Amino acid sequence: MPIPVVPLSDTQIRKAKPRERTYKLFDGGGLYLEVIPSGSKLWRMKFRQASGKESRLSFGPYPEVSLSEARARRDEARALQRSGKDPAQARRSAKAVRQMAASNTFEVVALLWLEKTKAERAEGTRRKIFNWLRKDIFPVIGAMPIAEIRPRQVLAALRHIEDRGALETAHNVKRAVGQVFRFAVACELAERDVTRDLGDALASVPEGHYAAITEPEKVGALLRAIYGYEGHPYTMAALKISPMLFQRPGMIRAMEWSELDLVKGEWRVPGVKMKMENDHIVPLPKQAVDILRQMHRLSGEGRYVFPGMRTHDRCMSENTINAALRSMGYSKEVMTAHGFRAMARTIMDEVLGERVDLIEHQLAHRVKDPNGRAYNRTAHLPARREMMQRWADYLDGLRAMQNSLDYK
Template identity: 45%
Template sequence: MTSRTSWGQKWGQMRQRMLRGGILPPINKLTEVKIKNFKPSGKIERYADGGGLYLEVSVAGGKHWRMKYRVDGKEKRLSFGAWPAVSLLEARDKRDDAKRMLRESRDPGTEKKKVKSEQEAPIFQDIGLEYVEKQREVWAASHTRTVEGRLKLDVYPAFGKKPIAAVTPQDVLAMLRKIEERRAFETASRVLGFCSLIFKYAVTLGLVDTDPCRDLRPALKPYAKGQLAAITKPKEVGALMLSIDDYKGSLVVRSALLFSALTFCRPGEIRHAEWVEIDFDENMWTIPAEKMKGRVEHKVPLSRQALDVLDGIRPYTGSGKYVFPTPRSANRPLSENGVLTALRNMGYTKEQMTAHGFRSMASTLLNELGHRFDVIEAQLAHKGADRIRAVYNRAEYMKERHDLMQAWADYLDELKIRHLER
């Protein structure tokens, strides 16, 4: 009896060594054929395969893979899916993965829940797209394009596919550092702001507890925020207006330059001005809300000089859609670089004057001349002027704006005369 037991022990030890060396195949208790032939018995049946893996056959005949294991002395179970969707070989692979986790002191059940939670959690890109879509009716189209472009170029490739709740301040900062490597320091600051808005939106949805961007701004490299160049000295403004009068380029570009100076609207608003928006009876240009940065309709009283510009160009572009069309098509607006290129051809550098500079030029000089700040801000359609427009939405206020625009046009003529007399 002793010899038999001794031999059995020796054989078991030998077999284990051969198994570890890959000499013998392991003995498995289940096969695909056996599993196929298992029939419901009217109660739950369990068929072991080894290593804690077993097949559970339900009362109705469903066959599901389970694994029994222990962590800290407590018995737990894992589910690997149903047969035949999960084959015997796949179930064994899952069992082996679970046992590997146990050897690494990790609970496979906890790991499975973590993976499932991450797979089901909304990713940053989805929330970003949702937020931008909600703002589309509020933001100007140009601003929306800017935000979408920055997110697509810099943010989404970095952590767009990551669950939004798993994005850390370090993730965001690493993305910003790559932007700074391009020396686009102002862009990095703006992108941080875009990300912060998305995280704050996620806070309202209960997806995250806090905005991971909130403490990152001091970590960004400082930059000198440049102002768009503008001519604001009366003497130089007179010279600029004479240069526009003498401009030898196309009539459309020359007219756009004059109209920019006289109305001090944003370059994009001027380029996209349409003839249907001009009311010659009321001497008014009404810019639709969708074209405005603040998404609020804006009225521009037209001075006599501004009307002269329109009358001068109407025989050439009046049959088309745009007041200032591109030379290639009457139904396409002047390009973004049309006015800017003209300024460069006139000899003005980017440090001296930009297309946007006409706004700063008017704002500075009108304030120096003593015109009411509220009226100037409203005519500039600055964001802070929404309250002003609500308060002064009366006929006498519009008359004040008409007077402002005419006074400005007359002042520009006066500066030209002064410069000629020098």
């Protein structure tokens, strides 16, 4: 009959002295303390694998690992055995997972994301995003395994940007961090995009005041200058379509052929490209469809409607439209690429009397119904289609006016 093992006590362990040879003090359930001649005391556990082969686990040295901690680890190992798992193999797997997580830090994953997606943005934009991350995000969460980062830790990094008054940058960086997390999820390096939990934690960005021409006569002069501009065909087409569609300049530049249905006259922008991260539908007036059909003969074999001048693998540079406006004599204090949005918003509301909610839809602003719910992307699409055609026709009329005074 086996002699029952009397559980160890802390007093017994502390008083255990080294001998000439290593010896063991048993606690029960396979757990024992190994006392070696040097004086070190190591926790170990003896168990049998499913095959019957004897194996051992090491739980670390005493007193770093206390008696109660060693017993807890023993109990975990025995629970694994009861469920049919090999404790040693489970430990090796857990160690491999920890090592992989430790190597996949936010900085490592972010740099990989920038490299894998570099064809999707201009080099200047890529550098700007990298500098945002390097300056404000990497010092806070860059060294952390991306799978272990929590929303509050991302928010702490964003707060540094917000605290210095750079509210728009804080929101831009939040979107970039979210893209890194979604990339990590796709690569099975993280469970989810934790930036989605931040909601409205950041202060709102005040409405920007981009220089814009909003007087109809002066808009007519601007349109005649645009249609008289002699530059690269891509720039000429982008210039003509910008006031017609009044979308954000970055969206115009990054327009892709896969997003367009020229038969239906629709541009469907996926949410990943949008500031509000919702899909956006832009009804295309006939004039825009004609311009895009002409562009298809030039760039239809590639990805982007308005590709870069040097390579078709990237979209048009973010400075192209503004540079064209400057070459026509319109300074940044008078008109900007972003100003086409304010131009449309002001004239459509104050001059043409269009419904404000329809205008806001086309500006891709957040619009809610009377019950406070966000409209879906197809809300009032027929009415918006008619409004966009009226706007394009109105612009044609302004351009045709011969008695307008030039304004630069």
